Amino acid sequence: MVETVALATDFALIIGVAVSLSYVARLTGQPILIAYLLTGLLVGPVLLGVVIETELIDLMAELGLGFLLFLIGLRMQIDEIREIFRPILNLTILGTVLQTLLGLLIAVVFGFSLTEIIVIGLASVFGATPIIVKLLADNDQIDTLPGRIDVGVLVVQNVYLVLLLALFGAGSLDSPLGVATSILTVFVLVGAIGAFAYLSARYVLPNLIHSVADNDEVFFVVGIAWTFLFIVGAEELGLSIEMGAFLAGISLAQVPQSAELAEQVQPITDFFMMVFFTSIGLQLEADQLLAFWVEALVASGVLMAANFVGFALLIYREGFSPETSFVGSLNMVQLSEFSLVLGSLAVAQGFVGTEVLGYLSLLAIVTMSLSTYFINYNYELYRRVEPYLDRFAREDDHTMEMTTREDHAVVIGHDDVTSDVLPVLSRGFRDVVIIDRNQEYLHQLDETEYDLIHGDFSHTEHRNAANLGRAAFVLSSSVQPEVNRTLLEEVNDEATVLVEAERIEDAFDLYERGADYVIVSTVLAREMIDEHLRQYLTDHEAFMDVRDRDIGHMLWRIGDD
Amino acid sequence: MTDLLGALGLIFVVSAALLVVAHRLSIPVVPVYIVTGLMLPPLVGQDLTLELAQWGIAFLVFVFGVNVEPTRIEAVTGDSEFVAAESVLILGSVGYGVALLLGLDALDAVYFSIAAALSSSLVGQDLIRREIYMNLLYGRLVRSIHFIQDIIAIVLILALSASVFTPDAIAMTLGYGVLLLLVAVVVRVYLFGWLVRLSGGSDELLILTAIGLLIGFIIAAELAGVSIAIGAFAAGLAITREFTQNLALLNGLDSLESFFSAIFFVVLGSLVTLPTLEILLIAATLMALIAILKPIVTIYLLLYRGYETRTACLASFSLDQVSEFSLIIAIQAFILGRITPDVFQAIILASAVTMITSTATKQYEEELYRLVSRYPTFTSAHEKTAERSNVDPDPSDHVVLIGYGKLGTRVARVCRELDQELVIVDHDPNQLAKARREHEQYVFGDAMDPETWRRADIDSCRLVYSTVPDRRLSEQLLEIETEADVIVRADRTSEAIELFEQGAAYVNVPDFLASERLTNTVRDLLSDDTTTEALRDDGTATLREMETDLRNTDTFDQ
Known part of the structure; x- marks a missing residue:
């Protein structure tokens, strides 16, 4: 039988430390995500060694990833980026190739083994959604052109990353044949689940969701259950649970209540993601974390600089102004949070040792914390270099009409x-x-x-x-x-x-x-009632006129149905 | 994938499927979860699912604690605190006696009697959501009775978490509990506001802080040797709802609660194995106490406090189920090995069944009420209501006003100013006192009861004016064969149209009436016929006027 104590001890430590570090992060302007990573390192084997990974922590970390992907799927609103979809698609593809090549290159230089090089290369994707979206929203820059480009690229990139996850989850990276089979299987299975998702989104979900939308709790549980259905289904088929969750999200994204569901799922996702990022720290021993610390530091510098220049050129190539290119690229100079997801999956699958995860964690911590300052001072930095970039300005730069709501x-x-x-x-x-x-x-x-x-x-x-x-x-x-x-x-x-x-x-x-x-509707109504009753008692005809007028008015309102 | 993930998948998928069906039948969620648990095979990793279930308990009690606002506890209606306490006492002692007769030992009998005595606010308030929304008298009654019972439950949880049941040990546990609550108050007053400011409006950080407080208090509770539920309740108290950025926090906690409480209730159900005859016997006895004895006792208590039969009946039909707190008490006893598994399983079975039968009694409340009111023991209250009415022997051409609240008082004022004879009908003892002070003619009774109409001499009146937004009442009034005009109230225009078609002289829809005023106001604002300053002054002035006008009334809107 369970002792009540088991509920709390490990978690209490994790949460206590996470809360404290989060406040520190908040006060120093750092993203909360970093506080979570550091929490894991602090309470885990690296420093204090007081908390070990338990099955419950594993479960919550898994749930965190599942719900995160579900949310990403749920928020897939292609509509929002339609006006600049073409450049975004180009940017995502070329940008991802660029980032992967840079990651591979530097891994080759450092002399990692072949599998490690592949994992590091694939995991060196840049652009962390939670950091960029949060900071841009705080700085009121989400609706600027660079902001839209960044968010758009992140959305499309997520699709790629989910596929990558499915690939990592599915099979072996040992031989080209193994990789090819994995890719093929993944595509066939994803196609199958995708077809199921599409059909249900078309024929089942709208009615189902509509019938329960008036009760918050039922609505919420149905949404969660839908996710679990896909998670378990994907797992049974040998796919990653993330892929299943993502498709569950996509299929629900089409119902009008999807934004509401997303908001309800967000808090538990935040909670479980906290556990997930902490659990990364828990997996690492001190020597594993620091095995490649020099490499990680060098890589941070090189990758940030190279990705910044490369991505800025790509944006510029799509016909945007130097300013948009500069700021849009500067916002993206941190390792994606998915890199850690990919890294820990690769460790779990036995492709690489924990040292690689340590390398990626350090890379994430350094690039994420530095990039916060870049994002917060993005336009100021541009002003500094503007004189030198002026000559790149073109007559026909894309200057999109931004549909920002104002004075509405x-x-x-x-x-x-x-x-x-x-x-x-x-x-x-x-x-x-x-x-x-x-x-x-x-x-x-x-x-x-x-x-x-x-x-x-x-x-x-x-x-x-x-x-x-x-x-x-x-x-x-x-x-x-x-x-x-x-x-x-x-x-x-x-x-x-x-x-x-x-x-x-x-x-x-x-x-x-x-x-x-x-x-105060009763107060206003009281006055009208007073008026009507006086009429009723003293001037019945006037009352009947009001009555007929109001019936007409009410009928007109109902007629809107 | 951990096995646990599969187990959770099973829990949620099966629950959701049943919920979709149950939702159509208006069955609340809690019994559906328990039934899901009954249907599922024993879950893998039972220890771990039990651990997750503990989170469910923690969040359930935590959210309850957050919603308790000491500074804003709504004026508890009338005598509901006495009714709540008395019914707990009566059913508790009867339950205890019956349990002993069934051959249970003393401790089992205690748990049995708690299950019999407390009603579920989660289920009950889901059932009467409409009545609470419309602010009907019995909706308010049920809500405040539940609230008092939940507080009693917290005290019981605290007392029962004593390590041994000696007066000393219990006193010590109570002492620790009070200490925890004191710490919570200190956090609430000094620390929490500071944390909110420090979080700088980050929703994520705020929710994490709340979870941190929850865990902190749970640890403290464990160290002090009291139930984690007490820790969770204290943590809830430590968080005040009264700050501007609290919406995201409250929503976030609701989501977490929904998630974990679903697991809790399903796991609870899954702990029931194939019931033996003995379990069934205990469960059946418990059900009988809750579904039959409890409504009877509650009806009597309410009648005794001066409510009329219909209010008493309808309130009682929303109180006839096992409380979620009783389940928390039972599972904690189960984990500590203090309750016989048979009794534990019987309580879970009885709770699932009574939560569903409670839905049925609620749905057939009118029929049940008519059945009950046929028995003279229950109608004897009529005598009392007759004594509490005051109508001239032979009024004529008068106005019968039903409901003496915000709108009703205004109607009465107009009548008074125009020298129109008026008879007021209300069933709330508090409103009666006010009517008695201000007017000479009033009838205390249920507006749906023909006996009340007879006393108000509805046949000879010129106008029946109802300010109660209850569709059933409106329709019944419109069916009376009388020459008089009937003015009723509805809360939606679509309903108003139907009532017009059924012959209403007028239908007041407060929102509709208000919108006419509002539209004019906005039009003036946009065309610069008025300034925001003028509007503001005008608005506060009217509000002050109303305040003075209503000073004698409760804020209840009937």
């Missing part, structure tokens, strides 16, 4: 209170963004007239998508005080903000926090 109206929750306001807003503002989780309501709206965001406002991502910080007018029909407080915190000072409350105390509180008007 945001409506949270479309319901009986706000529905009549929408036409008024749509006349007053160029863009009206509506965030609502209830698709029944959203169906009634004309997609050409409004931008619809399907999901719960309480999720950060949806708020970012609506670009709340730049809205000129915000109307919230949510009566949750937490939602409205968050809203008031995030809008800019000039915006006109109307929020709804149910309780009088909440209404006063919201006024204090800067709301321009607080709608």
Whole structure:
């Protein structure tokens, strides 16, 4: 029987250290991911040696990877990068070839064995999604041209990396024949699962998800179960669980509720990923980590510089300006978090020894922490070198019209209170963004007239998508005080903000926090009721007129269905 | 892949399949998980799945703790704290006696009686989500009764985690528990806000911090020798909901809770082997206590506190199931080897069954209520309600107002100002007191009951005005054969249209009415007919006026 103590000891240490280091990372502007890696090194055999990998940690690390890939699949929205899809595709292919060649080359120079060279080369992919996306979002650069290029490349690159994972998971790297068979098998199997995913996305999932979307917990569990179905299926077929999870995500990405599901899965993924990155540190002994420390340091410098120059040239070659090329490439100069995934998979499969994982870990830590500063000062650095790059400027540089929302109206929750306001807003503002989780309501709206965001406002991502910080007018029909407080915190000072409350105390509180008007529907309704009843008791005909008018109005609203 | 991953896959895939079906039947999730567990073969790596199940307990109690806001505990409705405590006491002691009669030993009998006494807030509040949303009286009652029972459960968990059951040991455990809670309060007041600021608004870091606190308190609980559930509860208290960036945190914790509690309940179900006759007998007795005795006791207690029969019945039909806290108490006893496996399995079986029967009693509540109200013992309360009403012998051309809340008080004011005779009908004892202070004519009773209508002399009135957003009530009022006009309330326009078609003179949809005002306001704003400053001043002024106007009322909206 299980002792209750087993629940906590190892985990308590990991989490305690991870939390502390994360705060240190936060204060020094470093990505949290680095804090996790260091946590593993600190509590693992490298330094303290107080925590060893247990089956539970293994499980959670595996789940972390699975859910991460599921999320990546779930967020595959090709739409977002369609306008620059061609250059992105070119960039991804050439960029990945460049990165792999550089990785191979340097591994050859250092004299690794053949298999090690292959693993290191393939794992030397640059561009870490969690770091780039996070920092660009913090610096409000996601919507800039370099930002879009980077995010686009990362999205496409993920597809390649998932295939690579499947390959690593499947077979042997010993002989060319083995590799070829592995590749073939992987493609056939992926094709089979992909076909299943496509068919279910087409015929089963929309109805299934729709039928449970009104209950958060059922919706969430169905989403998780779908992932597990593919994970276990892929495993049974001898594919990597990551591949299965990714395809599960892709098949669900097509349902309108996918963004909402992604937001719900994100927290457990974060939690398990923390365990995963920690577990990398746990696998390493001190001598394994430091076996190639000189090589790792040299490689960090060389790869960062070479990848930066190479990738910048590639972007420039696609017809973008020197500035875009410089900044777009500078953002990408860190090892991908997938390199560690590939590395630990290669160790697990016995392709390489733990030393190679140590090399990759050091490479990741150095490049990730340095690149944070590059990303934070990307435009300042460009200003420094601008005079020298001016002569590369061309007349016909790509200067994309960026569709950033600005001075727009945001409506949270479309319901009986706000529905009549929408036409008024749509006349007053160029863009009206509506965030609502209830698709029944959203169906009634004309997609050409409004931008619809399907999901719960309480999720950060949806708020970012609506670009709340730049809205000129915000109307919230949510009566949750937490939602409205968050809203008031995030809008800019000039915006006109109307929020709804149910309780009088909440209404006063919201006024204090800067709301321009607080709608309390019962208070407004009371006034109308008063008016109507007076009419009823004193001037019955006038009352009947109001009655007929209101019935007509209500029918008109229902007619929208 | 670890075997465990396969086990988890099985847990979630089977649960999801059953949930999709159960969702159509409006069955809450918890019993579905337990049934999933019953169906599954013994899970591989049982030790590890049990360990994951512990995480489920931790997150369940943790999230409960986070949601307890000491500064904002809503005014507990009326006497629900007495009703909650009394029903726990009565069912607990009856359960204990019955268990002894069944031949269980004293300790088993304690666990048995706890299972009989506590009701599940997870299941119950899922069932009455609509009523809570509409803020109906019995929805509020059920919610606050659950809340009190959950708090009682926490105390029981604490007391039962004593290493030996001597007064000294229990006192010491209680002492440690209180100490943990004190530490939690200190963290809440001094440390947590600082951490939030330090995290700089990073959602990921904030959630990790919360998990860190959870683990920290669990470790502390283990060191102090009390149940990890107490640690989890203390950790929940250490986190305040009252900060602006809390949305992501609360959502994140919900996801983690959903994930791990699913595992917990399924694992719980999977611990039941093929039940023997003895297990079935114990389970059946427990079910009988919960499904039959508990509603009867609760109905009586509510009637005794002055609620009318219908409210008492409907509230009771949402309280007739085993609590998730009883399951936590049982599994912890199981892990410590303090409960006989037979009794443990019986409790799990009974919980799955009563959670499902509770769904049924909720769905057929009206039928059950009619059945119950036929028995004179339950209707004797009518006498009492008659005493608590005050209507002139022969009113005529009056307005019958049903529901005396935010909207109702305004209706009453208009009538008073226009010298219109008025009879108020309400079933909330608190509203009755207010009506009594302010008006001469009122009827205390269930608005759906023809007896109430007779007392309000609905036949001779000119207008029936209902401010209650309950569809069933509205339709029933529209079916009364009377000359009078009927004005009702609905919360959605689609429902309002149907009620108009059924003959309503008018249907108040507060949101619809509010939207008319709001649309004008926005139009004025955009065309610069008004400024935001003016709007703000106007808004706060109206709000102040309302506040004064409603001073005598609760914030309940009926």
